[in-house]
Amino acid sequence: MKLSNILKNGIIKDNPVLVQLVGLCSVLAVTTTMVNAFSMGMAVTAVLIGANVVISLLRNVIPSKIRIPAFIVVIATFVTIIQMFMQAFLPPIYEALGIFLPLIVVNCIILARAESFAYKNKVLPSVVDGLGNGLGYTLAVVALATIRELVGAGTLFAGTGLEINVFGDKFQPAAVFVAPAGAFIVLGLLIGVFNTMTKKKATN
Amino acid sequence: MKETIKLGIVLLLFTAIAGGVLAVSNNFTAPIIAERERQESLAAFYDMFKEADDFIDVDESLLEEIKANNQTIREAYEAKKGDETIGHAFKVVSTGFDGDITTVVGVNTDGTISGVKVVSHTETKGIGTRIEGEDFTSSFVGKATESELMPVASPSAENEVLLLSGATVSTKAVLVGVNGAREAFMNYFAN
Amino acid sequence: MNLFSIIISTIFVNNYVFARFLGICPFLGVTNKMETATGMGVAVTFVITLSSAITWAIQKYILAYFGIEYLQTIVFILVIASLVQFVELVIRKISPALYSAMGVFLPLITTNCVVLGVAILNVQEKYNLIETLTNAIGASIGFFLALILLAGVREKLELSDVPEALQGFPIALISAGLMSIAFLGFAGLV
Secondary structure, three states, X not given: OOHHHHHHHHHHHOOOOOOOOOOHHHHHHXXXXXXXXXXXXXXXXXXXXXXXXXXXXXXXXXXXXXXXHHHHHHHHHHHHHHHHHHHHHOHHHHHHHHHHOHHHHHOXXXXXXXXXXXXXXXXXXXXXXXXXXXXXXXXHHHHHHHHHHHHHHOEEOOOOOOOEEOOOOOOOOOHHHOOHHHHHHHHHHHHHHHHHHHHHHHHO | OHHHHHHHHHHHHHHHHHHHHHHHHHHHHHHHHHHHHHHHHHHHHHHHOOOOOEEEEOOHHHHHXXXXXXXXXXXXXXXXXXXXXXXXXXXXXEEOOOOEEEEXXXXXXXXXXXXXXXXXXXXXXXXXXXXXXXXXHHHHOOOEOOOOOEEEOOOOOOOEEEOOOOOHHHHHHHHHHHHXXXXXXXXXXXX | OOHHHHHHHHHXXXXXXXXXXXXXHHHHHOOOOHHHXXXXXXXXXXXXXXXXXXXXXXXXXXXXXXXXXXXXXXXXXXXXXXXXXXXXXXXXXXXXXXXXXXXXXXXXXXXXXXXXXXXXXHHHOOOOHHHHHHHHHHHHHHHHHHHHHHHHHHHHHOOOOOXXXXXXXXXXXXXXXXXXXXXXXXXXXX
16 A cells, blocks of 8 residues: 555544544543644654554564553553653643543554554554554544634634634633533534535545 | 463563653653742742742751641742842642642741742632632732631731632632641741 | 542533543444443443452552552553453353343443543542542443433434434434533532
C-alpha cells in the first residue's frame, strides 16, 4: 500500500472518530474548547506514533500469545511519559485534560492500530499510519470543539490569548452546548453530516 | 508449562524496561514540576509583599512540626526585605465543593493579612469560580489574625470577610485554608 | 463526603456516562438490544468492584509506600487486564451458564475506560477502602442504569422513522444527549 493512501485512510476513509466510532470518551470530554481538543489531539497522535514505532520494531520479538498485554505496557509507558512532560511544560493543559490523559491508555484507537497495523507492518508505514489516525482524531475533535465553543460560549480560541468574542457582548451563549448533553448531540449530528458527505462522494 | 514460564519472563522483561524508561523520564521531569510549582507560589507572594526582595524557606524541621499540627499547611516562607523579616507566606490546601482548593496567604509581621490568592481549584464554573475574584480576595486584606475569620454578607469588623452568596461551600472552604495559615502564624511566628 | 452522597452522586448527579463521559464505547456498542446491555452491565459491575479494591490496596501499600506513583497508569491497567482474564477463566470453570451470558463482554472490559477511570478517581479523591467500594458500586449502578435506559430507547427507535443520515449511531448519540439533559435535573441534589 502506498504511504499516501495509508495517511488518507486514517484521516478520511477510516477516520477513527467519525467512521470507526472508537475512543469516543475523550472525544466527548475534551471538546469544550478548541485549545483542549487540539492538545488532546496532539497527545493522542504522539502516543499513536510512539506506540506504533515501538510495536512495529518489536513485532518479531513479541510472542503472539502475550501481544495484547505487551501492547498495553508499551502504550501505558508512552502515555505516562506524555503526562509527565505535559505536567512539566504545559501545566494549564495538563490540568484541563485531567483524567483523560491517563485514560488515553484505554483509548481503543491505539490498541486497534497496534493490533491491526503496527504488529504486521514495517516501521515507516506504521509511523504514517499512526500519524494519519492521529490527525484524523485531531481533526474530528477540533471540528467538534469549534462548534461547541462557538455556540456554547460564543468564543473561538479561548485560553490562547487570541480569544475572539465572535458574536459580541450581547450574545447569550447556549450553555447546553458546552454541557455534556451538547457533546452527545453535536457529535451525533457531525457523524450524520460526515456520513452524508462521504456517501455522496462515493455515489459520484 | 515451560512455555508459560517463558512468556511470563518475556512480559516481565517488557514491564521492567518500561519501568526503567519511566523512572528516567520521571527523574528528568519531577524537579521541573517542583520548581515550576515553587515559582508559581513565589509569583503570588511577590504580589502580596510588594517590598519583599526575597523569600526563604522556613526551617525544615519547623515546617514538619507545623504540618503535623496543622492539616492545611503545605509550604511556609519568610518574606525578606534585605535582612529584615517583613512577613510570612503560606501555601494551604483545603477541600472545596469539588476537589482541593490551593490558596496562598501572606501575613505581615504586625499580624495583619497582606493578601490572599486562590491559585488552583476545580469549583463549579460561574459559581464557585468567584473565589478567584478581586472583590472576594481583597476582603481579606488588612484583617487581623488574632481571632478566627468569619464570612458575612457585608464584612466590616476585624474578623469578617465577604461571603459569596450562592457559593457558601466554596467560600467556607477557602476560609478553612486561610484560617489554617492564620493559626500557623499565631502559633509559630507571631511575636 | 458520606457514603450515601457518594452513591447518589455517582448514580445520578455525576453519572459516569452522562456527566463524565466514561465508558462511551460499550455504552454505544452493546445498547442495541436490552439483553446484551444487561449482560454487559453485570460483567462491568463485577470487574469495577473487584479492580477498585485491588488497585486501592496496590496504590496504598506499594505505589505510595515506595514513592513510585508515576507507575500508576501502567500498573493499574495491567491489574485490570489480568483481573479480566482471571475472572473469565474462573467463570468458565465454575458456571458455563453465566459464562455464556457475559463471557463475550469480558475481553471488551479491559478497554472500558469506566474501570480504569474509577480506579484513578478513587486515588485522586483520596477515598478510604469503604468509600472506594461505595464509589465503585455507585459507578457500576450508574453505568448499568445508563446502558438499560439507552437500550430501551434504541429498541423503540428501530421502529421509528429516522432521517437516513442519522440512522444508527448518530441518533443513538442524540438520544443519549437528550437523556443527559434529563440527568441535569439531578444537579444540586447532593
